[in-house]
Amino acid sequence: MPVTARAAAPEPAALDLTDPQTFLDVDQHAMWRRFRTESPVHWHPAGPDTPGFWVISRYEDAVAVYRDNKRFTSEKGTVLTTLLRGHDSAAGKMLAVTDGVRHREIRNLMLKSFSPRVLAPVVDGVHRHTRELLGAAVAADRVDFVTDVVDHIPMHTMGDLLDIPAADRPQLVEWNTRTLSRHSSDESEFESLMARNEILLYISQLAAERRANPGDDVLSTLATATIDGKPLSDDEIVLNSYSLILGGDESTRMSIIGGLIALAGNPEQWRRLKSGEVTSESATEEILRWTTPAMHFGRRALVDVPLGDQVIRAGDVVTLWNASANFDEDVFPDPYTFDVGRSPNKHVVFGHGPHFCLGAFLGRVHVNAMVEALRAMVADIALLGPPQRLYSNFIQGYSGLPVALGAEPAGEEVR
Numbered sequence: 001m002p003v004t005a006r007a008a009a010p011e012p013a014a015l016d017l018t019d020p021q022t023f024l025d026v027d028q029h030a031m032w033r034r035f036r037t038e039s040p041v042h043w044h045p046a047g048p049d050t051p052g053f054w055v056i057s058r059y060e061d062a063v064a065v066y067r068d069n070k071r072f073t074s075e076k077g078t079v080l081t082t083l084l085r086g087h088d089s090a091a092g093k094m095l096a097v098t099d100g101v102r103h104r105e106i107r108n109l110m111l112k113s114f115s116p117r118v119l120a121p122v123v124d125g126v127h128r129h130t131r132e133l134l135g136a137a138v139a140a141d142r143v144d145f146v147t148d149v150v151d152h153i154p155m156h157t158m159g160d161l162l163d164i165p166a167a168d169r170p171q172l173v174e175w176n177t178r179t180l181s182r183h184s185s186d187e188s189e190f191e192s193l194m195a196r197n198e199i200l201l202y203i204s205q206l207a208a209e210r211r212a213n214p215g216d217d218v219l220s221t222l223a224t225a226t227i228d229g230k231p232l233s234d235d236e237i238v239l240n241s242y243s244l245i246l247g248g249d250e251s252t253r254m255s256i257i258g259g260l261i262a263l264a265g266n267p268e269q270w271r272r273l274k275s276g277e278v279t280s281e282s283a284t285e286e287i288l289r290w291t292t293p294a295m296h297f298g299r300r301a302l303v304d305v306p307l308g309d310q311v312i313r314a315g316d317v318v319t320l321w322n323a324s325a326n327f328d329e330d331v332f333p334d335p336y337t338f339d340v341g342r343s344p345n346k347h348v349v350f351g352h353g354p355h356f357c358l359g360a361f362l363g364r365v366h367v368n369a370m371v372e373a374l375r376a377m378v379a380d381i382a383l384l385g386p387p388q389r390l391y392s393n394f395i396q397g398y399s400g401l402p403v404a405l406g407a408e409p410a411g412e413e414v415r
């Protein structure tokens with residue numbers, strides 16, 4: 001994403017947010033600034049085959065909707081594609097698109113596998129694996145930071161947690177990218193759907209094996225868990241494992257990649273990190289805010305709800321733009337400055353309220369592991385070509401980033 005909001009952007013009414021190309025053509029900071037100041041609760045017109053929808057760009061409004069799962073439902077979809085289609089086939093079964101009692105029951109069950117306490121042993125492994133991959137990257141003259149380094153990190157962790165055979169993981173990363181975004185406009189929506197089906201089929205086979213032969217991995221936990229004495233349905237097992245593979249991988253990778261680009265482009269912030277002037281935790285939070293990989297989520301209104309100077313009508317689709325909320329000048333002073341010491345930094349990268357990201361701790365661990373490894377092992381970062389941006393109105397990030405990472409002189413690793 002370009003780093004200033006000074007560039008001109010078309011007026012909100014002229015923009016088609018259903019078209020991924022819009023996000024490549026327009027300076028996004030400038031675009032969201034216009035939304036926030038001119039039309040913070042904006043009605044996006046219907047397309048030839050899709051209904052109109054609300055575009056919420058201010059932090060406070062987005063948080064208010066995220067928090068309110070009584071008047072806004074997740075069961076009609078939570079991203080533009082499903083919201084505009086009017087349904088999500090996983091509704092009522094997969095955590096992210098389930099409300100009410102069943103949401104709480106499944107969430108409590110899954111949280112047991114994702115609490116910081118349970119994941120403590122995993123943290124060291126993430127740091128070690130990140131350092132190994134970065135070590136190899138530093139030793140090479142030039143690498144693709146996406147395909148040679150970052151693609152191998154979160155899926156490695158999720159693969160271990162779910163006990164997915166190592167040989168199958170690269171294929172899952174590829175399917176994930178195709179499901180959530182596209183490498184280019186040449187790829188069709190049909191290919192995204194096919195990739196989603198491939199992952200689901202893959203997991204159903206694995207789940208059947210685990211039910212017959214459980215281990216101590218998260219997939220086995222889901223496959224053998226009971227709620228009030230009843231096992232989860234096959235769909236619940238498969239769809240929730242799928243959401244871990246999908247949710248755990250793509251967004252995390254995109255934050256790490258965007259973080260490297262931000263550090264390379266802001267030498268003073270890189271210096272502050274290297275010198276220990278700021279903590280790796282604070283740099284991690286700023287990287288998360290700065291990159292905001294999941295640009296939006298959404299809901300459907302169940303009743304009429306006044307918001308700002310508008311009234312959302314029952315049945316309306318409401319989209320919440322984290323990519324804008326995280327740069328709202330009312331909440332983040334000087335929002336277009338990448339400031340690794342920013343505090344407070346209450347971004348909504350992981351959403352807010354009842355559906356707050358189940359993997360937020362794990363996402364943070366991954367970004368933090370890269371920040372610490374870069375600080376310790378890399379003296380300088382050179383971007384060797386323009387990063388290749390993803391074609392998506394949901395995930396912002398990159399599918400290629402050629403870099404040269406200069407090594408810290410031996411014995412001078414910063415810790």
Ligand code: HEM
Pocket residue numbers: 066074078095096097107114243244247248249251252255292293294297298348349350351352354355356357358359360362363364
């Ligand atoms: C929910 C973003 C990492 C699994 C969410 C939500 C956001 C989000 C914004 C809220 C969606 C909503 O309100 O509709 C991110 C980002 C990540 C990340 C930016 C990385 C930087 C992870 C990881 C996992 C994960 C590592 C897996 C362990 C989930 C699940 C939900 C969720 C299962 C649904 C929670 C619920 O509905 O109760 N994520 N996520 N995410 N995320 Fe993440």
